[in-house]
Amino acid sequence: MFRIRKVLDNTSSANCEAINQVLSILTQQFPAARKEEFNKLPEQLNDPLKYKYRSILFVAENAVGKVKGFAMLLHFPDINIAYLELISAALGQTSGGIGGALYEYLREECLLLKVKGLFFECSIDDPEQIKDPVILKQNIARLKFYERYGVYPIVNDSYATPVNPGDEDLYYLMMDDLGTKKTIKSGMAQKIVRAILERKYGELIPQNQIDDVVQSFTDKNLRFREPRYIHKPVAITRSHKDMESIVLVVNEGHSIHHVKDRGYVEAPVRLSTILTALGKTQLFKRIEPRRVSEAFIKKVHSPAYVDYLRRACAALPPGKSIYPIIFPLRNLERPPKDIELQVGYYCLDTFTPLNSNAYQAARGAVDCAVTAANAVLDGAHISYALVRPPGHHAERRTFGGFCYFNSAAIAAHHLSNYGKVAVLDIDFHHGNGTQDIFYERSDVLTVSIHGDPHFAYPHFSGFKDEIGSKEGEGFNINYPLAEHIDAEKYRRTLATAIKRIKVFNPAYLVVSLGLDTAKSDPTGTWSHNYEDFFKIGQLIGETKYHIVVVQEGGYRTQTLGTNAKYFFQGLWSGFFGQEKAQEKTN
Incomplete structure (x- = not known):
């Protein structure tokens, strides 16, 4: 078994290790290639402006991080094409579906980028020029592989001509229209070929030769060779329906945490209300949460705090809640010994209780958030951890604001092992916990839009x-x-926040979803309606990052489900496009 994930930079140890394994595969599989081409791979990921394209490395790796195969995709945004630079299985891994899985994943990425086509080179299969029967057989096998997807060499051009007299390492230029049946006219074809040759081979091929090749593309529309090996392309085996579903992970055990004290609005009905509304859409694919080690929590929260919460909740009798009566923060070095006196040592406010079930419910929320993060690492584009209690007010060593463990921060930290992460908090209340946890880190960008703390909790x-x-x-x-703003002002702020996130260029985006910005929410003062939530989701979806959504606040149950449904319809629409959204909802 293996999973495919994107590597956008070398900022994490897991990414550095994956890149090193890719370089090793390159050396083994392409011993005659120029070593400087391999050595520039990390720089390609980190400095796209230098090469005039954005590089995306895809690795197929097993559960312990061993790379079984990889592909490097180049995105040329100025001419809106993608170029497959390399695709290879590791030595001894030529079977097992790795190549097909990688190629189908690349095609899905290209569809999301909405490029004109996926271009790449493939070694020629002309027996008049390839005299070595072993090499000819290999070249035929590669072309046969692509013909399975209905992809053929472009004809009537001089692309496959020697750079130097006697060169035998010749390539066809191929184009995958990604099933769109779109045509490329000669003028655009020449722009594409020039971009590929100059950006990829400008240091190796004289400019006059590049000009000659470019000018050889004179057909009104690009034309392709007739099939030679596969006359009926096979259907794509990767399930696009699954790829386009939002993975849903629900904290089913949340209802054990039911505080019936007067005024406690964080009630179990919140989740059932949202879940019922989401069930009326076709956007979700539900999976079961997987239990994770407490070590995941202790990487984000103080071990002493985690241990206290577990012990204190286990010691309380069913039905009893305890609240802080003192806040012994003047001397953090000498916490009280009594469990009930210690509540104020670890709690931020007077309205978040401990009871026998708080720890277990919060642990379940963490399980869901990490499972949702792993779903994205395994190839999902969007996942949603529908959890309670919420988490974004839980700091490294304190709980409060109905929050015990910061599930979104734990998911973000887990994802940071595989690339940069941005956390976008759109709850009405500031996520003080998330800020506290990542305040001294540069690999996780925290962005929050919230009510001014001069009037709003915390x-x-x-x-x-x-x-x-x-x-x-x-x-x-x-x-x-401000305390009262209109939806347009909010969206302008969100657009500004997204611009900042794009500058950071994360591999993953964690969204702390608060629906308490809704009109008449008992904890907020803003007036978002379902149409506003759709537009908010749409703006976030248009970023097209791998997105993990973790549920935070939202307490007006009369509109909570509707607002959640429209947020996710907007998110899906922004990510996959309005046309697909209409297909999905009709």
Whole structure:
């Protein structure tokens, strides 16, 4: 078994290890290739402007991170094409479906990028020029592989001509129209060929030869060779329906945490209301959460705090809730010994209780968030952890605001092992916990749009001048907004936040979804309706990052389900396109 994931940079140890394994595969599989081409691979990922294309590395790896195969895709946004630079299985891994799985994943990525086509080179199969029968057989096998997908060499051009007299390493230029049946006219074809040759081979091929090849593409529309090996292309085996589904992970055990104290609005009905509304769409594919080790939590939260929460909840009798009565924060070095006195040592406020089920319910939420993150690592484009209790107010060593463990932060930290992560918090209340956890880190960008803390909980954090410290300086962005704003003002702020996220260029986006910005929510003062939530989701979906959504607040149950449904319809529409969204909802 293997999974395919994108590697966009070398900022994490897992990515560096994957890149090193790819370089090893390249050396083994292409011993005659120029070594400088291999050595520039990390730089391609980190400096796209230098090469005038964006590089995306896809690795197929097993459960312990061993790379079984890889592909490198180049995106030329100025002419809106993709170019497959390399695709290879590891030595001894030529079977097992790795090549097909990688190629189908690439095609899906190209469809999301909405490119004109996927271009690449493939060694020629002309027996008049390839005299070595072993090499000829290999070349035929490669072309046969692509013919399975209805992809053939472009004809009536001089692309497959020697650069130097006697060169035998010749290539056809191929184009995969991705099933769109779109044609490429000669003028655009010449622009595409020039871009490929100059950006890929400008240092190797004289300009006059590049000009000659470009000018040989004179057909009104690109034409392709007739099939030679596969006369009926096979259907794509990768399930596009599954690829386009939002993976849904539900914290079924949440209902054990039911605080019936007066005024406690974080009730179990919140999740059933949302789940019922989502069931009326065709957007979701539900999977079961998988239990994760407490070590995941202790990488984000203080081990002493985690241990206290577990012990305190286990010691409480069913039905009893305890709240802080003192806050012994003047001397953090000497916490009280009594469990009930310690509540104020670990709690931020007076309305978030501990009870016998709080730890277990919060653990279940963590399981769901990490499972949702793993779904994205395994190839899903969007996942949703529908959980309670929420988590974004839980700091490294404290709980509060109905939150015990910061599920979104735990998911973000887990994803940061595989690339940069941005956390976008759109709850009405500032995610002080997420800010606290990542405040000194530069590999996780935290962005929050919320009610100004001068009037909104938690009151002590979420100010504009809180920008991070040490290595994290500049990587914490707060957008505190007025007590009463219109939806247009909010969307302008969201657009600004997204621009900042795009500058950071994360591999993954974690969204802390608060639906408490809705009209008449008992904890908020804004007035978003279902149409506003659709547009918010759409703006976020249009980023096309791998997205993990983790449920936070939202307490007006009369509209909670409808608002959640429209947010995800907007998110899906923004990610996959309005046309597909109409197909999905009709």
